[in-house]
Amino acid sequence: MSNTEQSPVVWTPSSEVLANSQMARFKHSLEGQGHGPFADYHALHQWSIDNLESFWQAVWDFCGLRCDTPAERVLGKRDMPGAEWFPGMRLNFAANLLRLAEGEHADKEAVVAYCETRPVLRRSYADLKRDCGALEAFLRARGIGAGDRVAGVVTNGYEALVGMLATTSLGAVWSSASPDFGIGAIQDRFGQIEPSALIVVNGYGYGGKVFARQADFEGLAASLPSLKAVISVQQLPDQHHLQGEKVTPWEEALAFGEGQAPSFTPMPPEHPVYILYSSGTTGKPKCIVHGNAGLLVNHAKELMLHGDVGPEDRFLYFTTCGWMMWNWQASALLTGATVITVDGSPGYPSLDFLWQTVADEKVTHFGTSARFIAGCRKADLAPARELDQSALRVVFSTGSPLLPEDYDWIYSDGAPTALLGSIAGGTDICGCFVGATPLLPVRRGEIQCRFLGVDAVAYGDNGEPVSEGRGELVCRQPLPSMPVSFWNDADGSRYHDAYFDTYPGVWAHGDFIEFTEHGGAIIYGRSDATLNPGGVRIGTAEIYRQVETEPAIKDSLVVGRQIDGDVEVVLLVVAADGCSVDEELVARLRKRIREGASPRHVPRHIVPVADIPYTRSGKKVELAVARLINGAARSDNRDALANPDALDQIREQLALAELLPRS
DSSP states (O other): OOHHHHOOEEEOOOHHHHHHSHHHHHHHHHHHTTOOOOSSHHHHHHHHHHSHHHHHHHHHHHTTOOOSBOOSOSBSOOOTTTOOBSTTOBBOHHHHHTTTSSGGGTTSEEEEEEESSSOOEEEEHHHHHHHHHHHHHHHHHTTOOTTOEEEEEOOSSHHHHHHHHHHHHTTOEEEEEOTTSOHHHHHHHHHHHOOSEEEEESEEEETTEEEEOHHHHHHHHHTOTTOSEEEEEOSSTTSOOOOSTTEEEHHHHHHHTTTOOOOOOOBOTTSEEEEEEOOOTTSSOOEEEEEHHHHHHHHHIIIIIISOOOTTOEEEEOOOTTSHHHHHHHGGGGGTOEEEEEESOTTSSOTTHHHHHHHHTTOSEEEEEHHHHHHHHHTTOOHHHHSOOTTOOEEEEESSOOOHHHHHHIIIIIOTTSEEEEOEEETTTTEEEEEOOTTSOEETTOBOEEOTTOOEEEEOTTSSBOSSSEEEEEEOSOOTTSOSEETTOTTSHHHHHHHTSSSTTSEEEEEEEEEOTTSOEEEEEEGGGOBOGGGOOBOHHHHHHHHTTSTTEEEEEEEEEEETTEEEEEEEEEEOTTOOOOHHHHHHHHHHHHHHTOGGGSOSEEEEOSOOOBBTTSOBOHHHHHHHHTTOOSOOOGGGBSOTHHHHHHHHHHHHTTOSOOO
16 A cells, blocks of 8 residues: 555645745745745755755745854855854844844733643743843853853743743853753753753642652752852742752842843854753763754744744643753744743643643644643543634644554544644754645645755665665754754764764664655654564554554553564553453454554564653653663663653563563
8 A cells, every 4th residue: 555545635734824824935935036936845845955055044034033243154064973054153042032022022922831830920022031131140140151051950931931041141051951850860961061050940740749859959959069059949839949058049030130131142153052961761861962053043944934933823832841842942932922831740630731721822833742642532532622722723743653543633633723743853953854844735644744954864774765665764964953062072972973873974863764755754763662573674653553542552662572583572561441451452452463564563472561661751761671671781760761660560570471581
């Protein structure tokens, strides 16, 4: 069966979208400058990778980005790694995010912050700029300067945005973690970057429970000798601030700098703006450094062109400050949209809370995880019928491959008139390789397109593009938001080995992908978790699709077990409430997988478990379980997991099933 037959169209752009979306206007502006004409999106994409410098300059100009000193050219060196973007430019990241915080736009809502422990907070662009300037003045008074690191253990709310803007305004570097992280996981991150300032909450709420963490975070501050200042945020109003001689309450820090304007200090294009982290589930996380100009222009492209986010929009992406989607969400400020933040459990007080918030706030762009959408489908939610979703134009999904059945749910019960934008990239580029565009139809089970300026293809085992079928996702030309470096990697060897060791001069991303005949993409999972029974590569997502649409299964995880020179597939399953993993269910799963995928996909072993381990950003931890079942030394970083006890339970069940290597 062809991809076209497998992937019927489930959404088609209207004539209004085709004519007036920002992507359409960008296309028309290029044609007006003598480029093109472009028959369709795919022709525009081809031009963008054939003319990298012209394309990225056009993005900069169309999106109205600002610099203090223009670049000598768009792209100096084209080497990967080592590409040189916008040489000679001087700019400020925060100045661009707050570029609309003036004039008639100043009084527009910039941030609406929901959380479980405090009332809804509403702040204008003028408020945001004012508080940015005040906090920057406080940081400067404490000796924080350009290049210093400011770390946040913060929730997804107003203070995190102010902290990031104040930090980047003065030319310092922002890095954040979620307050539900274990102290060891936070130390593994911040201990490497030696922050000069720490912005930290006194606790957080989740699922109707309150978690006071003053003692934990006071210990964290004591373990970071580089700190000059600690700013305490009273996230739990009924709990006291952190204590210590370096601690200043948030309100006092803002009062100290009241009336001071942001400096918006111009910095070079490669100057670090963010330090993000790999998941760290099998050891200390890598510290990934993102640069000033490259991240800015790529986020502008992704949000304004691909996402069609503009000044009249209301943007909600459910995330935490320990996930790169927080940084992506923060950049929505540069569009002039209202950013609606939500901190807490997506399922509290009920699973329709986020959909209710979309209705109440007239959200136009809603972002979430594939796991959340699957949970709504399994719970038979119907927000499209029960709530007012009329303002909603785009639903973003990321974190893991979105099942075809979840497309069905969105277009029946979720948001039938919205563009469903499944997007995929990663922390490594703080952005996307493939995703959404308003100029193409949405096909069931497929990501719509390669992003503009992204020369992405699938490589086969011979290191050449595959004309059809699956392969390793690679990027053959430089992308502005590729990291400028890893922290404490002076010779660049760790950075090189992470992405360029497999195919010299070509970025290997680590996803197993297929590009379809009509330009879409299907991701089959991480290539380091790809299964190879009998030497045939299959993706874990192919098995998840069959298993997780079985009503009796709540969750699952697939790994490959190496044995006798081959690989056998092991499937871990969590039974749905009221169900059990008996012989009948096991037989039904095997039949479903055989008929829906292939005989090679059928697991050799199906093992019931109590829970599946996830990272704190909601991704299944396949690699840690694969290491466990294949006898690797125990080096999993438990603090990086949302539910570390799940690994212990899985170890016990695998031992009972005699699937662990004998010591």
